[in-house]
Amino acid sequence: MNPQMLFWIPAALRMLLIFAVSAVAWFFWGPVCGLLLCLMSMVAMVVLQLYYLYRLGGWLDNPRGEKLPDGWGAWTDIFSRLYRLRRDDEKNQAELSEWLARFRQAMHLLPDGVVIMDDVLFLEWCNPAAERHLGLQHGRDKGMRVTNLIRNPDFIDYIILGRYDQPLMLTLRERKLVVQIIPFENRRQILVTHDATESERIDMMRRDFIANASHELRTPLTVINGFLEIAQAHPNLDPNVRAGHLKMMTEQGHRMQNLIGDMLTLTRLESIDYPMRPERVNIHAMLKNILQEVEVLSAGQHVFSLRVEGPDINGSTEELRSAFNNLVSNAVRYTPPGGKIDLLWQNTMAGPQLVVRDSGIGFSPEHISRLTERFYRVDKSRSRETQGTGLGLAIVKHVLLRHGGTLAVESTPDKGSVFTVRLPASIVVEKADLLND
């Protein structure tokens, strides 16, 4: 049955009961008594209705503070329905607040920026990532026009042209941002920002690497091809000249081989599929061995000294050997004949360190931050003379990264350089006896 009927039938029955009782009173005690009874019942009903109306009014003014009475007659049903409505409403509100809190939290954690604007680009809301990317402050800028807050000509053009199907690449506050506007709900628009600085940097590094590697490989190949063409064009070339050409071709071949070898080493060091296998590294033996090798390179033109005061360590012998060898051979290659090269392996409070000091050509401080970049050479022409590819220090950096170490560089032009490898104390095996060579 219709709930409205359930509400009206008892009320109508109650009225009928009053009339019936009044009629009985009329019949037995006369019309005055009957009418009086009817009137009194009506007045009581009206007073009751007014009382409940008053309580309802009070409750409507303050539904949370006031409590509704249980009611009588039809009011019981009305009040219970109102209670149910309020309970449902409270439940909905709690759910809504919970969703809102979750949404806010998600928006706070989102690495991408989200800005909500109205149809005339007035800022309504933005998340912390958008504040960082665009330099906005929600509390301060709310209600202001976004084009007044982001004063960038490319961004303003993007808004004016309204080609929102395409994202816009924007350089803002020294960051590369991908920005896109998405209209929604007719009268609102969302501005989404994505920080592409890191991926752009990696892309640029990759492009640079390919360009540099191709360039480095092209030079020796050009030399080899040139000599091969000469050999073909002049079959009766003087044997001495031919021997000279062959020598240069062999040198260039080795250069390419070294370059490819270094590139493969770097790729391997960067790869996560190439885990480091730590073992006990006998630093004393390693440094002695490296010294013997570089003495051949030096051909007796430099004075060397080696002091090993530090302990053996846990690490990759092969990787550390290649890193230390690069530092020492750099010292030889960039130190003119008669110069001095000192190697010191020592333990410090922070951990063991290798100091490679030379009295060579050095370089000015502005190069220091770029030395470990791939293919970076302070003086390209000189480096070419020394057959350098500019990958050595990049390899050193990666090896040290894998061992938790760092490289510190100090240098003075024409005075010399100091390269210090600092390793963490955690990789020390034990203290070695003081050994001086």
Ligand SMILES: Nc1ncnc2c1ncn2[C@@H]1O[C@H](COP(=O)(O)OP(=O)(O)OP(=O)(O)O)[C@@H](O)[C@H]1O
């Ligand atoms: N001890 C040093 N004294 C002066 N300059 C140095 C020294 N060590 C490195 N450099 C400079 O840093 C640059 C980068 O060194 P790195 O070892 O990476 O490359 P390279 O020696 O040129 O080539 P590679 O080591 O790959 O054969 C060198 O080209 C050189 O200009």
Ligand SMILES: [Mg+2]
């Ligand atoms: Mg080198």
